[in-house]
Amino acid sequence: WAENPLVYCDGHGCSVAVHQACYGIVQVPTGPWFCRKCESQERAARVRCELCPHKDGALKRTDNGGWAHVVCALYIPEVQFANVSTMEPIVLQSVPHDRYNKTCYICDEQGRESKAATGACMTCNKHGCRQAFHVTCAQFAGLLCEEEGNGADNVQYCGYCKYHFSKLK
Known part of the structure; x- marks a missing residue:
């Protein structure tokens, strides 16, 4: 995607790589x-991250001085960006x-019970399913997708539990 290039962080030991538009980089710098x-x-x-137990990845400041992954912000519907461009x-x-009171079933299944109740969880996008999981846990498991939105929202960010994701194919 020439119009949405990958940008790599030059921080010591940092492995963050983001798409320009996905991280809100208005102008890609010529230098570091x-x-x-x-x-x-x-x-x-x-x-x-205030929304999940994972510390690495593309984080941005929250309005209360904390941190959150951009991906967590995109997939939890009530989260907003004060400035949409940046x-x-x-x-x-x-x-x-109640999002903060849910338990991540992926953490539970992978033996990370102590992390399961950390942060906020999204729920499976299949109507009627109540499986809850952290956005980043679903990302690592390959359970996130983007679907065509309606009206002004041209993209809808969705996540499914393993069972319902397998039914999409």
Whole structure:
């Protein structure tokens, strides 16, 4: 995609690679580029996503001074971006508390019970299914997809549990 190039972080030991439009990079710099986490120089131990248990990846600041993955923000419907062009800060105030009370079935299945209740979970997009999971857990499992939206929303970000994702094919 020439119009949406991959941009690689030049931070020491950082492996973040993002599409320009997917991370809200208005202008790709000609010199070094640093993701927000590296740019902040905040101690890595203090940087964690407020929506999932994973610390690595493409993170941006939240409106309350924390951090969240851009992918988590895109797939949890109540999350918003204060500035849509730059995709920051990530606004979490409309996320209902019950999303934070759900348990990730993928964490449970993989023996990470201590992480299962961390952050907020999305639910399977299949009507009637109540399986809950972290966005990044679904991403690692290959369970996220983009579907054609309706009206002004040209893309709908969807995630399915393993059972219903297998039925899509």
